[in-house]
Amino acid sequence: MPGGPTRNADLWLGRARKNDASAAAARQAVAHLKPAVVVTGGSRGIGRAIAQRFASHGHHVAIVARTKDDLKNSALEIERHTGQPVLPITCDLTSPKAFAIISQDLEQAGYFLDVLVNNAGLGLAGPFVEQDETDIAQLVELNILVLTSLSRHALPAMLARRRGGLLNVASLGAYVPGPHQAAYYASKAYVVSLTEAMAVENYGSGVRFCVLAPGPVETRFHAKMGADTARYRRIIPALSPDAVARAAYRGYYFGLRVVAPGWLGPISHAALKILPHPISVPIMAWLLKRDAE
Ligand SMILES: NC(=O)c1ccc[n+]([C@@H]2O[C@H](COP(=O)([O-])OP(=O)(O)OC[C@H]3O[C@@H](n4cnc5c(N)ncnc54)[C@H](OP(=O)(O)O)[C@@H]3O)[C@@H](O)[C@H]2O)c1
Structure with missing residues (x-):
């Protein structure tokens, strides 16, 4: 029997598709283009490894830096x-024209934006009060504003087509305040919160929402933000970008909401969610403190 309570339950659970005709029309509108995975910050580190992982599985990939x-x-x-x-x-993502530049370059090359990997991000180490105001503003701009704006621009077309998704790169630091990297940790908490909320708002839409939350990864990131002498660099083993990319790809395709790579990832993720802040925050402060501080 078409319709009726079963159909309604299917719609409510997100198992059935409402208004498939409009999704078909939206897909038809890009039928002359190929779907692409766009990785921001794809020129090195984690972004580059994710781009390579998607490409090795046969996806068309674009990298932005x-x-x-x-x-x-x-x-x-x-x-x-x-x-x-x-x-x-080539694009500075903090430019107001960033999304337009990406869309235009994709279309000229015969692609449409199917999966957006919001990976580009900045870190900043040291006591908050001693950090340069401009550096803090740049971090907030790239880690929060750019990710929000790109997601907001990309999402309507993905929802209309009922395909594609967002893979947003946060950090295990999203789950605990990070003294000596305060603004960075806070910015990653925002990424997790936004992504998980969008996922629930769009449940059953056919669009995937996944947040990647790695612990330390062996890239130039730590040196760039001045954290190479922090205790966590000596104590916590860093994952390779390839291992992180492998977990990210697998998690994204299995439809996981949060991916914490490595054997230590899920344990740390669970511990940070369970431990009360009066215990976890002083531990983080000790780990993030640099030799000179
Ligand atoms: N490494 C870690 O331990 C770790 C752990 C957890 C989470 N994460 C997160 O993972 C992500 C990637 O980290 P990573 O270690 O791979 O960093 P990375 O090695 O420093 O790479 C950063 C990438 O972002 C690009 N980028 C920076 N600013 C940009 C801008 N304004 N416009 C366009 N591209 C820009 C860089 O290229 P250009 O400089 O040429 O623009 C580069 O491709 C970040 O969001 C970071 O917070 C890292």
Whole structure:
């Protein structure tokens, strides 16, 4: 029997598709283009490894960063490893035109934005009060404003097509305040909160929402933010970007809401959620403190 309580239950549970005709029309509108996975900050580190992982599974990939030569070299390297063409998009994501630039470059190359990996991010170490105001503003702009704005721009078309998704890169630091990296940890808490809320708002929409929450990963990130002498660098083993990318890809495709890579990831994730802040925050303060402080 079409309709009736079973159909309503299916719709409510997100198992059935409402208004499939409009989704078909939205897909038809991009039928002349190929779906692409766009990875922000895809020129090095975790972003590059995620781009390579998607490409190795046969996806069309575009990588976005500011430094043209790094971007071109990474695109060529990924192509060499995977045999898939990779589109480099040179763009400062803090530009108000960033989404327009990405969309235009994609369309010119024959792609549409199917999966957005919001990976580009900045860290900042040291006591909050001693940090430069401009550096803090740049961190908030990239880690929070850019991710929010790109997600908001990308989502309507994904929802209309009932396909694609957002893979937002946070950190295990999202689950606890981080003295000596206060603004960075707070920015990643925002990423988890936003992504999980969007996932529930759009449950059953056919669009995936996944948040990646790694612990320390061996990239230039720590040196760049001035955290190389922090205790956690000596005590906590850092994962390789490839291991993180493997877990991210698998988690995204299995429909996990949160991916905490590595064997220590799920344990730390659970511990940070269970431990009360009067216990966990002083531990974080000790781990994040740098030699000179
Ligand atoms: N490494 C870790 O231990 C770790 C742990 C947990 C979470 N994370 C998160 O993982 C993400 C990636 O970290 P990572 O370690 O791979 O960092 P990374 O090695 O420093 O790479 C950052 C990437 O972002 C790009 N980028 C920076 N600012 C940009 C801007 N304004 N516009 C466009 N691209 C920009 C960089 O290229 P250009 O400089 O050329 O623009 C580069 O491709 C971040 O969100 C970070 O918070 C990292």
